[in-house]
Amino acid sequence: MTGHPDFATLTFRYVPDAICVELKSMKLWLQSFRNEGIFYEAVTNKLLDDLVAVLQPRFMEIVGEFSVRGGMSTIVTASYDRNAS
Numbered sequence: 001m002t003g004h005p006d007f008a009t010l011t012f013r014y015v016p017d018a019i020c021v022e023l024k025s026m027k028l029w030l031q032s033f034r035n036e037g038i039f040y041e042a043v044t045n046k047l048l049d050d051l052v053a054v055l056q057p058r059f060m061e062i063v064g065e066f067s068v069r070g071g072m073s074t075i076v077t078a079s080y081d082r083n084a085s
Contacts, residue, residue, distance in 0.1 A: 007067040008040075010047070014060035021055060040066050044076040052080045 010030070029050075033043060044064045052060055061079040 006069065009065045011063040015058040017056055017058050019055050021051070040064060040074050040076050044078045048078040048080060058082050
């Protein structure tokens, strides 16, 4: 939101069902967020929501480890489990 660049390490864990993600497509899709002004929590949840909608996995977890900003690092985890009540 400040216009300064943010960097993160994203870890994707998922148990696929009928569809798997192609890595090149995923890389290009992730690069589309490069110039988005979006909060860490919001982007992590958007990544999860978009992937769950397309892939319909049995389970998926995304961990975003965001670089230090203002002396604080941030780790955001979002998960989806089809069998969770």
